[in-house]
Every structure is written in structure tokens, then in C-alpha cells.
Amino acid sequence: MSVVDQSTTTAHVVGRVDDVPLGEGRAFVAGGVQVAVFRLRDGSLHATQAACPHAGGPLADGQTDADVLVCPLHLFAYRWRDGASTSGAAPVRLFAVHEEDGQLVVDV
Amino acid sequence: MGGLGRVMNPVLGGRPEGVSTLHFAMDDADGVDTRQRLVVVGNGMAGARVVEEVLERGGGDQFAITVFGEEPHGNYNRIMLSHVLAGEEHEDDIVLNSHDWYADNGVQLRAGVRVRRIDTHAKVVHAADGTATSYDQLVLATGSRSFIPPMTGLYRSDDEFLPGVFGFRTIDDTRAMLAAAAEHEKAVVVGGGLLGLEAARALQGHGLQVEVVHAGTHLMNQQLDPDGGAILKQSVESLGIVVHLATRTTEVIGPDRVRGVVLADGRAIDADMLVIAAGIRPVTEVALMSGIEVERGVVVDDQLRTDDPDVYAVGECAQHRGEVYGLVAPVWEQARVLADLLTGTDPDAEYHGSRTATKLKVAGVDVATMGVNRPERDTDEFLVISEPRRGVHLSVVVRDDRLIGATLLGDTRKVAFLTQAFDRGTPLPEERITLLVDLSDGAGSSDGREPGVAELPGDSQVCNCNGVSKQDICDTVASGCTTVGGVMDRTRAGKGCGSCKGLVKQIVEWAADGDVVEDPAESWYVPGIPLAKPALMAAIREQGLLSVSAVFAALAPGGAEDAKSKMGLTSLLRMIWGADHVQENDAKFINDRVHGNIQRDGTFSVVPQIKGGVTTPAQLRRIADVAEKYEVPMVKITGGQRIDLLGVRKEDLPAMWDDLGMPSGYAYGKSFRTVKTCVGTDFCRFGLGDSTQLGIDLETRFQGIESPAKMKLAVVGCPRNCAEAYVKDVGVVAVGNGKWEVYVGGAAGATIRKGDLLATVDSPAAVIELTGRFLQYYRENANWLERTYDFVPRVGLERIKHVLLEDGEGILADLDEGMQRSIDAYTDPWGQDGRQPATPGQFRTALPLVDLPKVPVR
Ligand code: SRM
Ligand SMILES: Cc1cc2nc3c(=O)[nH]c(=O)nc-3n(C[C@H](O)[C@H](O)[C@H](O)COP(=O)(O)OP(=O)(O)OC[C@H]3O[C@@H](n4cnc5c(N)ncnc54)[C@H](O)[C@@H]3O)c2cc1C
Ligand code: SF4
Ligand code: FES
Numbered sequence: 001m002s003v004v005d006q007s008t009t010t011a012h013v014v015g016r017v018d019d020v021p022l023g024e025g026r027a028f029v030a031g032g033v034q035v036a037v038f039r040l041r042d043g044s045l046h047a048t049q050a051a052c053p054h055a056g057g058p059l060a061d062g063q064t065d066a067d068v069l070v071c072p073l074h075l076f077a078y079r080w081r082d083g084a085s086t087s088g089a090a091p092v093r094l095f096a097v098h099e100e101d102g103q104l105v106v107d108v
Numbered sequence: 109m110g111g112l113g114r115v116m117n118p119v120l121g122g123r124p125e126g127v128s129t130l131h132f133a134m135d136d137a138d139g140v141d142t143r144q145r146l147v148v149v150g151n152g153m154a155g156a157r158v159v160e161e162v163l164e165r166g167g168g169d170q171f172a173i174t175v176f177g178e179e180p181h182g183n184y185n186r187i188m189l190s191h192v193l194a195g196e197e198h199e200d201d202i203v204l205n206s207h208d209w210y211a212d213n214g215v216q217l218r219a220g221v222r223v224r225r226i227d228t229h230a231k232v233v234h235a236a237d238g239t240a241t242s243y244d245q246l247v248l249a250t251g252s253r254s255f256i257p258p259m260t261g262l263y264r265s266d267d268e269f270l271p272g273v274f275g276f277r278t279i280d281d282t283r284a285m286l287a288a289a290a291e292h293e294k295a296v297v298v299g300g301g302l303l304g305l306e307a308a309r310a311l312q313g314h315g316l317q318v319e320v321v322h323a324g325t326h327l328m329n330q331q332l333d334p335d336g337g338a339i340l341k342q343s344v345e346s347l348g349i350v351v352h353l354a355t356r357t358t359e360v361i362g363p364d365r366v367r368g369v370v371l372a373d374g375r376a377i378d379a380d381m382l383v384i385a386a387g388i389r390p391v392t393e394v395a396l397m398s399g400i401e402v403e404r405g406v407v408v409d410d411q412l413r414t415d416d417p418d419v420y421a422v423g424e425c426a427q428h429r430g431e432v433y434g435l436v437a438p439v440w441e442q443a444r445v446l447a448d449l450l451t452g453t454d455p456d457a458e459y460h461g462s463r464t465a466t467k468l469k470v471a472g473v474d475v476a477t478m479g480v481n482r483p484e485r486d487t488d489e490f491l492v493i494s495e496p497r498r499g500v501h502l503s504v505v506v507r508d509d510r511l512i513g514a515t516l517l518g519d520t521r522k523v524a525f526l527t528q529a530f531d532r533g534t535p536l537p538e539e540r541i542t543l544l545v546d547l548s549d550g551a552g553s554s555d556g557r558e559p560g561v562a563e564l565p566g567d568s569q570v571c572n573c574n575g576v577s578k579q580d581i582c583d584t585v586a587s588g589c590t591t592v593g594g595v596m597d598r599t600r601a602g603k604g605c606g607s608c609k610g611l612v613k614q615i616v617e618w619a620a621d622g623d624v625v626e627d628p629a630e631s632w633y634v635p636g637i638p639l640a641k642p643a644l645m646a647a648i649r650e651q652g653l654l655s656v657s658a659v660f661a662a663l664a665p666g667g668a669e670d671a672k673s674k675m676g677l678t679s680l681l682r683m684i685w686g687a688d689h690v691q692e693n694d695a696k697f698i699n700d701r702v703h704g705n706i707q708r709d710g711t712f713s714v715v716p717q718i719k720g721g722v723t724t725p726a727q728l729r730r731i732a733d734v735a736e737k738y739e740v741p742m743v744k745i746t747g748g749q750r751i752d753l754l755g756v757r758k759e760d761l762p763a764m765w766d767d768l769g770m771p772s773g774y775a776y777g778k779s780f781r782t783v784k785t786c787v788g789t790d791f792c793r794f795g796l797g798d799s800t801q802l803g804i805d806l807e808t809r810f811q812g813i814e815s816p817a818k819m820k821l822a823v824v825g826c827p828r829n830c831a832e833a834y835v836k837d838v839g840v841v842a843v844g845n846g847k848w849e850v851y852v853g854g855a856a857g858a859t860i861r862k863g864d865l866l867a868t869v870d871s872p873a874a875v876i877e878l879t880g881r882f883l884q885y886y887r888e889n890a891n892w893l894e895r896t897y898d899f900v901p902r903v904g905l906e907r908i909k910h911v912l913l914e915d916g917e918g919i920l921a922d923l924d925e926g927m928q929r930s931i932d933a934y935t936d937p938w939g940q941d942g943r944q945p946a947t948p949g950q951f952r953t954a955l956p957l958v959d960l961p962k963v964p965v966r
Contacts, residue, residue, distance in 0.1 A: 018948065019948060019949055020948075020949075021693060021694070021947035021948055021949070022694065023657075023692065023693070023694025023695070024693060024694045024947060025954075026949050026952060026954075027952070027953065027954045027955060034955065036954070041657060041669065041694070050954065050955055051955060053290055054290070055315065055708070056709075056710075057710065058706075058710040058954030058955045059954070060954035060955075061698040061701075061706065061710070061954045062698070063671045063672075063674055063675075063694070063697065063698075064671055064694070065636075065668070065669040065670050065671040065674075066668060066669060068671055069671070070671045070672060072697070072698040072706055073706065073708065075672075076195075077671070077672075084118075085198075086198045086200070089195065089286070089290065090286065090287050090290045
């Protein structure tokens with residue numbers, strides 16, 4: 001069950017923190033990989049693969065809370081903690097993401 | 109099985125740190141434990157149930173208990189694996205006894221440790237990790253494994269399947285299949301019994317094309333007769349699953365992974381997954397290695413004892429009076445008898461075999477079987493009702509006035525009575541046909557013959573999956589648990605295949621004698637806030653909560669947000685506060701954020717408002733221009749009398765709306781949608797009222813109003829009903845002399861229901877007023893996502909009439925006012941957000957690298 005298991009990652013600046021409104025997600029490209037970056041209402045940042053493992057739904061259009069991300073197409077939920085689906089789908093891949101001087105930095 | 113590395117998988121029901129071996133104050137290292145040592149080999153449904161039953165009889169003081177389980181997991185409900193595979197159930201929800209449970213009950217769980225053999229002379233268990241564990245009493249509960257029919261090319265090495273081949277027995281098998289299903293398109297399932305059909309249906313649900321290969325001449329030949337099997341085949345095939353009967357897979361096409369299979373008749377089928385569900389075989393290696401008598405299973409007597417007096421066997425590994433069982437109900441009975449014996453609660457307890465009656469849902473089809481499925485003697489009575497077209501096949505076999513077998517396929521309404529007659533030999537009605545059908549025109553049990561829950565004997569099994577009797581349920585209710593959900597949680601009744609839920613509910617209601625507390629969570633408006641709608645609305649009003657985040661902060665447990673509650677709360681706040689509601693885009697579902705319906709490839713649809721289905725050449729020209737300019741892949745006339753532009757890129761939405769210059773038709777929201785109309789008096793020779801104008805007026809007044817679920821209306825000019833008003837949330841029918849009938853609660857979607865006549869009024873203005881009142885009453889009182897076709901029967905037409913026609917609750921003025929507030933708050937979202945995005949990147953694409961659209965262009 002792979003989560004943040006890359007042995008070597010590269011940091012990519014994908015945009016500005018303000019590009020992602022509070023509570024929402026936006027899609028970016030980080031080093032050729034499509035990622036969805038979320039900024040929760042508690043200020044925390046999360047990043048996942050952009051396409052849903054279930055049937056390719058656009059995860060950046062999903063809804064979130066402190067525990068899960070819900071895909072907009074069939075409402076499968078994925079846990080931030082480990083990327084596991086609480087609905088029986090394959091897990092979603094998570095990426096490390098942090099802020100540096102107002103920039104969004106994703107490790108891919 | 110399944111060839112998946114176990115170490116990489118999280119432990120089901122495990123402790124977060126993955127601790128699996130635990131020690132306790134009372135364990136033998138202290139040298140003070142005077143208890144006998146009870147060792148259970150096998151931590152499946154039987155092994156764990158024996159431990160539970162022993163503990164329930166106070167056995168914790170008598171025994172130091174150790175359980176060995178080859179699987180690293182806690183004990184989980186194996187019969188729910190089909191639901192996990194289907195994605196209907198999360199694996200965490202099928203845990204029956206977690207590692208913590210064992211710890212809390214002082215039971216030592218040696219999870220992930222296989223037992224090799226038992227030295228019955230020294231009374232020691234030797235495990236694969238090299239340990240030796242002494243016992244006084246030992247229980248074998250090693251269950252079964254999948255039977256793997258011989259075929260060439262199946263294995264990559266001695267004990268490893270070719271990648272793409274799966275058994276279906278454990279959670280690890282299930283996980284491996286789920287992972288593979290996400291990547292593949294075609295599966296072949298070997299075996300057309302219960303397990304095979306469940307696997308086939310589940311995989312098909314993940315979008316795979318599935319073919320079932322079954323060696324028997326009909327499906328489920330263990331349970332069904334050939335006619336029943338043929339009807340089941342029809343039902344299964346109508347789901348799109350291909351069935352091959354009377355043939356076998358002889359070869360797997362490889363070589364690196366599964367590419368297909370070859371059948372006995374030489375045909376080849378392409379496949380990238382091969383699931384083997386061709387039956388089960390008892391796991392008997394431990395017994396064999398230990399010199400214990402084994403035939404098909406481990407041979408036991410009526411006290412479940414093997415030929416060694418201190419070794420017992422239960423569950424699917426055991427063979428009792430020549431029978432080896434493959435269902436869970438006998439496991440419960442055996443576990444009770446064994447616990448009675450071990451603890452001395454009843455030293456004479458005996459097990460006499462189980463009469464297996466099963467009630468299952470196989471691939472979406474209800475099946476119940478018990479006893480024999482064909483007459484065996486000339487004097488046996490045999491009654492069959494077969495309706496192949498409906499997929500229904502019912503039969504009973506009666507001998508000497510006793511029911512000795514029944515098979516119900518596609519319609520199991522009679523199963524409760526038949527099971528009881530089968531189990532207890534209760535007298536049968538003279539008119540045998542009433543065993544299978546109600547002749548009293550749907551009046552059901554009121555014919556007095558079919559016993560209600562009151563007459564069910566206490567020990568009759570209600571939930572077969574979890575072995576729960578009527579008495580268990582009554583005891584739980586008596587101990588103060590009076591919610592249906594609470595009783596289900598405590599007893600696990602209804603938590604298996606779910607087919608007994610209705611009966612459980614009836615028993616709880618009966619046992620609580622009117623004291624049933626409604627399940628609190630069931631009545632909550634949204635799952636994340638523990639309040640029913642009226643209390644929630646009152647709290648929002650009193651505390652002046654204007655935004656969804658404010659509602660969570662004030663009313664959710666721990667102030668925690670809940671993603672799945674946000675959409676319902678947004679809708680509710682908009683209704684309560686109108687324009688004063690503080691919008692939060694993250695609290696809206698994507699459709700409401702970008703004012704279009706999301707499509708399967710992440711594009712959106714654009715449905716402009718066309719009031720009453722009436723358009724103009726100018727509008728049509730604009731729509732045509734826009735469709736061309738933005739290369740819209742499909743332009744479609746909808747079932748709602750308007751035009752849908754499908755497959756639009758998110759980033760094109762604002763410009764398209766601008767070019768259209770038409771307001772949103774709200775085809776995406778839980779809101780007021782459309783008013784369909786017919787041509788009425790203007791053109792139709794039968795028209796009795798101007799339905800077109802009235803429809804346009806209704807749509808103008810109520811456009812865009814949000815509500816607990818969609819509101820779709822229609823107005824027709826005469827009872828010929830060309831715009832289907834009888835089956836709308838509100839349907840208006842002109843009946844002549846200026847009069848209009850107003851119907852409410854109609855439906856012709858997933859549910860078909862003719863609306864109830866609320867009133868006949870005598871002007872279009874009166875129709876609009878009454879419609880507004882009904883819609884507002886519905887908005888304020890319906891549950892989230894409850895359409896009017898459920899709301900009206902739930903509240904009752906009489907009550908609705910009393911409130912809306914006689915002002916029986918004195919709220920008409922409030923209803924009018926509430927509706928007016930929402931009407932005043934209406935703004936066209938396309939006009940608004942199109943010009944000034946609500947949040948940065950509102951219309952940025954969410955999947956940048958994929959070529960859009962992916963939907964086919966027409
Ligand atoms: C476009 C349209 C089909 C068409 O090509 O004609 C359509 C398309 C969808 N319908 Fe429908 N329904 C359409 C008319 C209907 C009708 C007929 C009508 O409105 O008179 C019905 C039966 C009436 C009713 O609502 O009961 C209808 C009953 C449903 C249902 C079942 C609702 C129910 O509770 O019975 C759903 C599912 C749901 O709401 O959960 C549904 C859901 C859907 C969704 C929104 C599925 C979804 O959630 O994504 C489809 C969106 C496709 C898209 O991307 O645009 N659609 N749908 C029709 C749009 C009408 C319009 O102009 O607004
Ligand atoms: C997908 C599926 C769906 C099913 N659906 C239904 C249904 O709808 N209705 C129904 O009545 N029944 C159903 N069944 C059957 C039901 O699950 C079994 O009857 C039940 O699990 C039998 O319990 P058991 O304890 O005998 O065997 P199991 O539950 O298989 O447990 C045996 C355990 O022993 C362990 N073990 C084996 N050898 C050793 C060893 N040497 N050392 C340590 N541990 C060992 C195994 O790892 C396993 O965990 C279904 C089964 C499956 C697989
Ligand atoms: S019937 Fe409605 S919901 Fe079903 S596929 Fe057609 S448009 Fe979609
Ligand atoms: S595509 Fe995400 S849940 Fe189906």
C-alpha cells in the first residue's frame with residue numbers, strides 16, 4: 001500500500017498558495033506529473049494524484065474535510081492519512097507538499 | 109492465495125503499531141496461572157466464535173486462551189468479502205474481533221502464525237515460527253481453502269499462481285482482486301456457484317467485462333434445480349455477464365501473466381484476470397500431520413470431538429455425521445455446543461447436524477433454499493411456480509404434510525414462514541399454493557395464516573449470517589437498547605448479507621412494545637451533525653449561523669467538518685437565510701461551484717433555461733452558434749424539454765454563458781429544475797386551459813430555488829397528460845371551466861408513482877400560490893435528498909391538506925414569506941460568476957494533461 005514511498009523526490013514549485021482557495025483543491029503539473037493540491041480550512045496542505053484511482057475522476061474538484069477527500073464522480077472517499085480508500089477502491093497516491101515564501105512546493 | 113505479498117498489506121483489525129503478540133498478567137510466565145490452557149487453531153469465523161461463546165459462559169476464569177491464526181488480521185466477517193469486492197463495504201467495517209478485542213478479553217492472539225502439527229501425546233502445538241505451546245484442550249478451526257481445479261499453465265512456480273490468477277477466500281485475495289480490477293478490463297470467473305456469481309457481479313461493477321465458466325449443467329447446482337438454474341442464468345445474463353455452462357477451463361494462456369483461458373471444447377477467451385471460485389476444500393493438514401482421523405474433513409462425533417479426546421474440531425474443517433458444511437449458520441450452532449461442553453455449562457450438550465436453510469442475494473437476485481429441491485418419492489407433493497420473464501421460480505416439496513424443501517428465486521417474500529415450517533415442522537395450509545403466493549391480493553400476513561413476529565419461537569434464527577435468534581434480539585432490547593441500529597450493532601443481526609434487516613426491525617419494534625427509539629443517526633439531516641432537521645434549523649436560526657463553516661464550528665462534535673455533509677448544509681442555509689447566507693465555495697458540490705453537471709470525463713454540461721419548453725428561433729440560433737464556436741461534442745434535446753450542450757471544458761464555461769446570454773436552467777442542482785408543458789389551449793384542439801403560459805409563469809417564479817432534492821413540475825392542458833403532469837413533484841392538470849387540479853408527490857424516474865390530488869383550484873394564480881406553499885413546506889420539512897415521492901407518503905396527504913388548505917398549523921403566512929425570501933434572493937449564477945469568479949481558479953481545469961473531452965463526438 002504505497003503512500004509517500006518515493007526514495008528520491010524532487011521539489012517542484014507548482015504555483016502560489018493563493019491559487020488554491022481555502023477548503024478547495026486545484027490541479028497542477030509537478031515535474032510532468034499531474035497533482036491535485038488542497039488547502040484545508042485548518043490551513044494544512046495536501047497533495048494527491050490528480051485522477052481518481054476508481055475511474056479517473058478529477059480529484060481537484062472533490063470535497064474535503066480533515067480526514068478525507070471525496071471524489072466528485074462517484075463519491076469514493078480517500079483518507080489523507082494514508083491515501084487508502086474508505087470505499088474499497090485502490091488507494092490514491094499522496095505527495096508531500098509545503099509552502100515556501102507563498103509558493104506551493106510539491107515533492108514528486 | 110492470490111500470490112500477493114502479505115507483509116505489505118495493513119493488518120485488518122490490527123493495532124496501529126501492528127502489535128500482534130500480546131502478553132498479560134495472567135499468562136503462564138508468572139507461574140501463578142492455575143487455569144487450564146485452551147488453544148484454538150484457526151482465527152476464522154468458527155475459531156473466534158468458539159472463544160466468544162466460551163468467554164460469554166465465564167470461561168475466561170477457567171481457561172488461559174491462545175488463538176493461532178495464519179492470517180495476520182483480527183477476525184473478520186468472511187461472508188462480507190463479496191461486498192468489499194463490490195465496493196459496497198469498506199474492509200474496516202467487516203472486522204468482527206480486532207486485535208484490541210483479544211487484548212481486552214485477555215486472549216492471546218498469535219496472528220500471522222501457522223500451526224504445523226500437534227503432538228497429541230505431549231499435548232503441545234508446534235507452530236511455523238518454531239514455538240511450542242502446551243494445551244489441555246485444543247480446538248481445530250482451520251476452515252477451508254479454495255479448490256483449484258487442474259489446468260495447465262496456472263502456476264508460475266510450485267506455490268505461486270501466474271500473475272492475474274486469484275482465489276476468493278481471504279481479505280488478501282479480495283484486496284489483490286480490487287487492485288487488479290482497477291487496471292484490467294476482462295475477467296473470467298471459474299465457477300457458477302454462490303461465490304463465483306458474487307465475484308462476477310462485483311467485478312462487473314468495477315467496469316470489467318466478465319464471463320463465467322461453470323462445469324455444471326446449470327448455475328448454482330448445489331442449491332437450485334435445473335429450471336431454477338436456467339432462470340437464474342437469464343437474470344445473470346441480463347446483467348451483461350456471459351455464462352458458459354457444462355464446460356471447463358483446461359488451460360491458462362500466459363506466459364508472463366494471464367492473457368486468456370482455453371475451454372475444454374477448444375474455444376479460447378481473452379482475459380486479464382482469472383478468478384477461481386470452483387468450490388472449497390476443508391483444510392486438514394494439521395490434523396493429518398498429527399495423526400487425527402480425517403476423511404473429507406476432520407471427523408468429529410456429536411460432541412465435536414475428534415478421535416483424540418482432548419482435540420475438538422468445528423467449522424468448515426469438521427466432518428460431522430458425514431456432512432461437511434460450507435455455510436456459516438452451522439458454525440454458530442457448533443460453537444455454542446462446544447462452549448457448553450468446554451465450560452461445563454451443559455456437559456451433555458450435543459450437536460445433531462444443521463438443517464441448512466440459506467437466504468442470499470446472489471448477483472443481485474434473491475435466492476432462498478432449504479432442504480431438498482426436487483421430489484424424491486412418488487408420494488411427495490411438488491409445487492412449482494415459474495415466471496421466467498420476471499426471473500421468478502418458486503417451488504416446495506411436501507412429504508406427509510411436512511415441508512421438506514423449498515427453493516425461492518427472485519421473490520423471497522415467503523421465506524420467513526417457509527423457514528419456520530421447515531425447521532419446526534409446523535402444520536401447512538390446506539391450500540398449498542398459499543405457501544408460495546398470497547392469494548389475498550397483497551394483503552400479506554393479514555390472512556392470519558402466516559405467523560407474525562409475535563408467534564415466532566424465541567430460538568428461531570433471524571440472522572443466519574451472524575447466528576442471531578429472536579431471543580437474542582429481545583434480550584438486547586430488554587437490556588435497554590431500543591434503537592434498531594443499536595440492536596444491530598450489539599447483536600450483529602442484519603450485518604451479514606442484510607436480507608433479514610426488515611425482520612430485525614419488526615422484532616425490535618415488537619419487543620420494545622412501542623418504545624422503539626428511532627435511530628438517532630437515521631434522523632439526522634446530514635451525517636456530520638447530530639441533529640434532526642427541525643432542531644438543526646432552530647439552532648442555525650437562534651445562533652445566527654450564516655455559513656457552513658460556522659455551522660460545523662458550532663454544532664458538529666468537536667467542531668469537525670464533514671465533507672459529505674457540506675452540500676446538504678449549503679442548501680439548507682440558502683433556504684433559511686436567502687441572500688444573507690454567506691457563500692463558501694468549498695462547501696458546494698462541484699456542480700454548484702461551476703453551475704454545470706460534471707460528466708464522466710470531468711467536462712461539464714450546459715443547459716440553458718428554456719421556460720416551459722418554449723423557445724424562439726433567435727435562441728436556437730444562438731445555441732447553434734455557441735455549440736459550433738466551442739466545438740460542443742453533443743447537442744441533445746433533453747427529457748426535460750430543453751437543450752443540453754454536453755462535454756464542455758470547464759475553462760470554456762464563462763465565455764459560453766456570456767455568448768449564450770441565457771440564464772442557467774439549473775439542470776445540475778438539488779433545486780427547482782423545469783416545468784414541462786404541453787401546447788394547451790393555444791394550439792391543441794382538446795386544450796381546456798393555457799398550460800403553456802402557466803408553466804412559464806411557474807418556472808419564472810420558482811427558478812433556481814434550492815431544495816432538499818430536485819423539484820420537477822409539469823402543467824398539462826387536459827387529462828390526456830401529454831407533459832406527464834401526473835408523475836411530477838407538482839403536476840397541474842386543466843380540467844375545464846377554469847379549474848386546475850394540483851397533484852403532488854408524483855414520480856417517473858427511479859420510482860414510479862402517480863401524484864396525489866392535493867386540491868382543485870379555480871385560477872392560475874391559485875395554482876401558483878398553492879404550489880409555492882407546497883414547495884416551501886417540502887423544503888422546510890423533507891430530509892436531505894428525499895424527493896416528494898417519498899416525502900408526501902411519509903408525511904401523509906391528509907396532514908399536508910390540513911396544513912396547506914386549512915392552515916391547520918397556522919403557518920401559511922410563514923410559508924409564503926419563506927418562499928418569497930428565496931425568490932427575492934434569486935440571481936442567475938451564470939450572469940454572476942461568469943463575470944466575476946467566486947474564488948481564484950474557479951474555472952481552471954482539474955485535469956490539465958488529459959486531452960479533453962474524452963466523450964465521443966457526435
Ligand atoms: C439530460 C437528462 C437526460 C436527457 O438527455 O434527456 C438527464 C440527465 C441526468 N439525469 Fe435525469 N436527466 C434528464 C431528465 C430526467 C427526467 C425526466 C424529466 O425531468 O421529466 C427524470 C424523471 C423525473 C424525475 O426526476 O423523477 C430523470 C430522473 C433522474 C434521476 C432519478 C431521480 C429519482 O429520484 O427517481 C436521477 C438520479 C438522481 O437524481 O439521483 C437523474 C440524474 C441525472 C444526471 C444528473 C446524473 C448525474 O447525477 O450526473 C444526468 C446528468 C447528465 C449530464 O451530465 O448532463 N435523473 N431525469 C434530462 C435533463 C432534463 C432537463 O432538461 O433538466
Ligand atoms: C467470499 C465468501 C462469501 C461467503 N458468503 C457466505 C454467505 O453469504 N453465507 C454463508 O453462510 N457463508 C458464506 N461463506 C462461507 C463462510 O465464510 C464460512 O462458512 C465460514 O467462514 C467458515 O468459518 P471457519 O472458521 O470454519 O473457516 P474460516 O473462516 O475460513 O477460518 C479458518 C481460519 O483458520 C486459519 N488457519 C487455517 N489453517 C491454519 C493453521 N495451520 N494455523 C493457523 N491458522 C490456520 C485460516 O487462515 C483462517 O483464517 C462465504 C465465504 C466466502 C469466502
Ligand atoms: S438515464 Fe439519466 S442518469 Fe441514467 S445514464 Fe441516462 S442521463 Fe444518465
Ligand atoms: S472516479 Fe472517483 S469515485 Fe469514481
